[in-house]
Structure formats: C-alpha cells, structure tokens
Amino acid sequence: MVRILLAMPQGLLRGALKYVLSTHPDMDVIAERDAVESTIAAVRSDAPDVTVLDLELLNGPGKDPAGAARAAHSELPDSKILVLVDPRRPGVGSQIAAVPPSIGFLAQTASPERVVEAVRRLAAGEPVIDADLLVAALTPTTPLTERELRVLEVAALGSPVKEIARTMSLSPGTVRNHLSRIIAKTGARNRIEAIHFAKEKGWI
Structure with missing residues (x-):
C-alpha cells in the first residue's frame, strides 16, 4: 500500500x-x-x-x-x-x-x-x-533578466513605481528603466500588456 x-x-x-x-x-x-x-x-x-x-x-x-x-x-x-x-x-x-x-x-x-x-x-x-x-528545456526561455522578472512580479500585484522601488530597494528611476526595457523586450504597448504577456508565457 x-x-x-x-x-x-x-x-x-x-x-x-x-x-x-x-x-x-x-x-x-x-x-x-x-x-x-x-x-x-x-x-x-x-x-x-x-x-x-x-x-x-x-x-x-x-x-x-x-x-x-x-x-x-x-x-x-x-x-x-x-x-x-x-x-x-x-x-x-x-x-x-x-x-x-x-x-x-x-x-x-x-x-x-x-x-x-x-x-x-x-x-x-x-x-x-x-x-x-x-x-x-528545448523551448526558448524568457528574454527578461531575473531582476526584470522580479520587477514585473511586483508590478503584477498592482504596485505603483514608488512601491516597487521600496519593495526592491531600488530608486524609482531604476524601476522605470526596468519597466521600459521589459515593455520593449515583450513588444507590449504598456506595463499591463507586458504583465499579461509574461503570465501567458509562464514567466511570472
């Protein structure tokens, strides 16, 4: 048994x-x-x-x-x-x-x-x-870095830039730069689209 x-x-x-x-x-x-x-x-x-x-x-x-x-x-x-x-x-x-x-x-x-x-x-x-x-293992992995994934995870909780910065001990400017790169890498038009795209891919 x-x-x-x-x-x-x-x-x-x-x-x-x-x-x-x-x-x-x-x-x-x-x-x-x-x-x-x-x-x-x-x-x-x-x-x-x-x-x-x-x-x-x-x-x-x-x-x-x-x-x-x-x-x-x-x-x-x-x-x-x-x-x-x-x-x-x-x-x-x-x-x-x-x-x-x-x-x-x-x-x-x-x-x-x-x-x-x-x-x-x-x-x-x-x-x-x-x-x-x-x-x-043979499929392409995420183009996002580990830090970018973490920023996106926190952003997916609905957190504004200042809260993301506080949570991750980053400056608001650094967070904005990360979000800009994330949007560019995912081909999204904004943060919300990037979050949806990352969830569909199973990245976050």
Missing part, C-alpha cells in the same frame, strides 16, 4: 486527483494540506510514502523549481516527493536533471492517471522526470 500526502491548493485538480488515487486498491491518500508548514508537519507525523507537492506551495512565480524542490527535500529528507511543475516556467527542463532520485517531476497539466503511474514508480524507487518538462 502506497501512503500518499497531497500538498496542493484546494480545487478541482486536488479533488480529481484524490478521487482517482482512491480508486486504486494499492493507494491510500492519508492527508491533504494546502500550506508548506502544515505539509512539513504532516510528513513528519504521518510519514507518507510519497508526497505529491504542487510547486506553487513552495515558491513565488519566477523562482526555479529544482531549487524549491531541493529546499523541500532538505526539510523532508526521508520522504519521496513528486513535484507538480508548470512546464511553461523558464528553464524547467534544464534545472531538474541534478536533483536527488527521491524527487520526481511531473507537469501540472498531466492527467490524474499519469500522476498515479508516477507515484507508483517513485514509491518503487524509480526516477520520475516528465517528458513534457524535458521538451520544455
């Missing part, structure tokens, strides 16, 4: 995944969590065989999935973790190659049945790396 912890936001995906997993006699969803702290506590107390972890619980947009997964593994060294990742994130495929074999990666767009298969393989000690994520 594979004992499973679902660590992901509440919603249709989690409900569908729980239902599908529960239909398999060799699988048991022992707990569900929607925050990092409660997930760590549940892993330590319930000792699931596999934790299915949505990357959005670990980090903000634009951060690297491999780094976030390694951070989770350092907190939960005895747990096998299946990380669900947005395949549109820049550099996903190139980042996941060097993680421990107890961490598997699957695209968030994968069907519940593919998650079932990945859970079984991970529980059996087999490596799990989604082919969709490897394909993502």
Whole structure:
C-alpha cells in the first residue's frame, strides 16, 4: 500500500486527483494540506510514502523549481516527493536533471492517471522526470533578466513605481528603466500588456 500526502491548493485538480488515487486498491491518500508548514508537519507525523507537492506551495512565480524542490527535500529528507511543475516556467527542463532520485517531476497539466503511474514508480524507487518538462528545456526561455522578472512580479500585484522601488530597494528611476526595457523586450504597448504577456508565457 502506497501512503500518499497531497500538498496542493484546494480545487478541482486536488479533488480529481484524490478521487482517482482512491480508486486504486494499492493507494491510500492519508492527508491533504494546502500550506508548506502544515505539509512539513504532516510528513513528519504521518510519514507518507510519497508526497505529491504542487510547486506553487513552495515558491513565488519566477523562482526555479529544482531549487524549491531541493529546499523541500532538505526539510523532508526521508520522504519521496513528486513535484507538480508548470512546464511553461523558464528553464524547467534544464534545472531538474541534478536533483536527488527521491524527487520526481511531473507537469501540472498531466492527467490524474499519469500522476498515479508516477507515484507508483517513485514509491518503487524509480526516477520520475516528465517528458513534457524535458521538451520544455528545448523551448526558448524568457528574454527578461531575473531582476526584470522580479520587477514585473511586483508590478503584477498592482504596485505603483514608488512601491516597487521600496519593495526592491531600488530608486524609482531604476524601476522605470526596468519597466521600459521589459515593455520593449515583450513588444507590449504598456506595463499591463507586458504583465499579461509574461503570465501567458509562464514567466511570472
């Protein structure tokens, strides 16, 4: 019996995944969590065989999935973790190659049945790396720098230039320069269009 912890936001995906997993006699969803702290506590107390972890619980947009997964593994060294990742994130495929074999990666767009298969393989000690994520490594990455992505993330919260500057410890002029370069690189007409474009591409 594979004992499973679902660590992901509440919603249709989690409900569908729980239902599908529960239909398999060799699988048991022992707990569900929607925050990092409660997930760590549940892993330590319930000792699931596999934790299915949505990357959005670990980090903000634009951060690297491999780094976030390694951070989770350092907190939960005895747990096998299946990380669900947005395949549109820049550099996903190139980042996941060097993680421990107890961490598997699957695209968030994968069907519940593919998650079932990945859970079984991970529980059996087999490596799990989604082919969709490897394909993502061959696609062009964002033209924006890490600093520009961060500026855009804060701007996407509706923050004015002065607030972005304060949040990032930059001068308002520097923030305006970043926004101008972002608009130029994305081919947008203004900041709002640049934000929408970056979200569609999965950059933020």
